[in-house]
Amino acid sequence: MEAGETRGMREAERERTPPPGQESLRHRAARVLEEHAEEIVEDYERRLERAQSLLLSGEGASRDELLEQARRLLRLVAEALRGRERPELRVGEEISRNQEAAGEPLSHPPDESFRAGLELSKAALERVLGELDLSGEPPGEVLRLSLRVQEAIMDHTAREAMVSHVDYLLAKLTEVQAEERRRLSRELHDRLAHSMALVAQSLELHEALASSDPETARQKLQRAAEAARRSVEAARNLARELRGSEASQGLELALQNLLEATVPAGVRTEISFSGDEEHMPDHVRDQLYMILREGIRNAVAHSETKALVLEVAVNPEEVRAAVTDHGKGFEASSEHEGVGLSSMRERTQLLRGDFRLRTSPGEGTRVEVRIPLGR
Template sequence: MEDAEGNFEQHPEAARILDECFWEIFEDYKHQLREMRSLLIVGDGTTPGQLETNARSVLRRAAKVLRGEERSLLAVEEEIYRNIESSDEPLNPHPDESFRAGVALCKAAVTVVVKNLVPGTSSEKIAGIALAVQEIVMDRVSRMVMASYVDYLLTKVKETQFEERRRYSRELHDRLAHQMTVVTQSLELYRAFRERDAERAERRLILAQESARESLDLMREFSRELRLSETSQGLRIALENLMRISVPDGVDYEVSLEGEEKHLPDYVRDQLYMVLREGVRNAVAHSGSDRIEVEVGITPRQVTARVRDHGTGLDPEDGTTEGLGLSSMEERVSLLGGTFELVPEPGGGARAEVSLPLMREKDR
């Protein structure tokens, strides 16, 4: 058990077993991972060497605490920063996988420790040791999972930033670079024609002026999009700005939001906006729809949202759903404990649906 100062009860015998029986614990641990088909052992996320290193690190620290060699574990914040700073690459396992694996390691450690205690150990002492091992191992595992979760989110933030930079770079190349090329060529032709064909030279000068104005308008549009693509003024306003900027002329759109935004924590609001933004961009780019609708419903317990178009619809057999940014949308929703689904609409079109659980203030 842990005292008021964060120190755990000492059990040298349990510490000895954790040290001496590592391979027995590790084999039981791997067996459990195989049984649950954990991605840490059946996927590509973790090598056998990394799996052993992580398990040995957890059990070695637990043994030190049980012997009293470490007064207490690090503060949570220090633990997170130490794990992140000591890692040159992102932690591969999804936080859910890391936690499930931690529970399996804890179970294996408790089982082996109890089995190898001195014969005749009282039931009361066995229970105390088992509880202490469980608390210490899970404390360590929880801290590692938190570090994994923070690292996972930082990685996703970097990926999002990269995708945004790439999108703006593509837009600037495809549109602004073209306009500036027209300006340059038109001015060169103006200089070439102005002495021998004044009328033709004048047309080239007018074209250069028009292209320059379009380039300036384009830069203003980018600046405006950067300024408005945020949720600090509320989800409804952010979505309305998104539709105004993203939906081309000739396509109708509608944004509806029911419920009170005060129930949305900032991080949920931001992530939901990014999911809906991706859905809107997909509808604009791929559906060919003449109308796009975004609907959000908020209650104290749940937020639901959908992006609906009336375009060409989905055909899973022809691969139209590939490359639509669905994996990033699903990951964002999954991290918030929600569900995501992309389904065809009756009569044509598609609907991206999101459902996220919310916690009331008194439940937090």
């Protein structure tokens, strides 16, 4: 950059920054944000603690990273008040900048960040209005300043939250797709590979014994036919489970079909369904089906239960569901939470719902889900 151009930029900067005695209300507010940034951030942290914000739960960005984001945001707001706001970034640049500044992508719904943005706005405005002498300022100007501070904070909060959350969803989508491929591989092996191997073995024995022992050969042929029928039925059941659109034809029917297809004959099943499915948007119904499907699979695979109860209750405000088994249970801790339970928890959280696990050794397991439906 040429020396003359540098001097010109400095002169323009001095023109935008009036002497202290002639500062505009916005410039004075910017100075308060800069000089009292630490007090504002401390107030912000206390507000989040009182609100029991998920941002302080230890998932995703650490507390220190979260507070550093708040400091950076206050600097950006001060720049905006002085008229130095940067031009809008392109989406790719915004994603790159956000990843560098904010660390890990958000592992919580974006509305948690929006609530935190409001708390930062309150902390910043209380400090600005408390430090400035507003006795000679027109009320309209004070109102415009307050709105500008809140607008600047929420604008940056919204962009960072949404970009980071999209990044998180893309990462989770990749993870879920990989896990679904592994699950499908296991299902094909467990349900089909053994039966088809038995078909092949029985046919080979039939061919070998056809002349020397016709009766045994006939039995081997019957065994091959039975194994082939089981393979066809297993393939049909697997295809039925994998049809994601099945829930769109009715959640209750889809769950009944799921129980018939996945629960062994020796396990007693009970389903309780109340309320009108029409209260549920399509995406909620589909996700709830996948959550309950995972709960049923877990119970069948791990609990050694002889009874399985599935409950769903829908009303205009929310849907509640539970999967209960009377099996062996386990120690409820994050160390014992496998991919299936983690997937159920994450799907529930993405729907702004609550997920609860109740279990202990010898006492069975109950998984409860509550998803809000209110607009």
